Amino acid sequence: MKLLGPKMVQLTTNKVRVIRKRLKEAHDRQKSYADSRKRPLEFHVGDKVFFLRWRIGKASFDLE
Secondary structure (H helix, E strand, C coil), rough: CCCCHHHHHHHHHHHHHHHHHHHHHHHHHHHHHHHHHCCCCCCCCCEEEEEEEECCCCEEECCC
């Protein structure tokens, strides 16, 4: 079966909607899991701590 024109666009649009919905559901599940396990960090004088500073929009970080 060969699809052309508006029929192909509609089929593709529907598939994109399904994919976006599933990605959002997966993202929401992961966020809920991470948020439920998040705890405040406590540091004491003398602790050796490395801070990572992320740069927005880049896949890199700085180590301070």
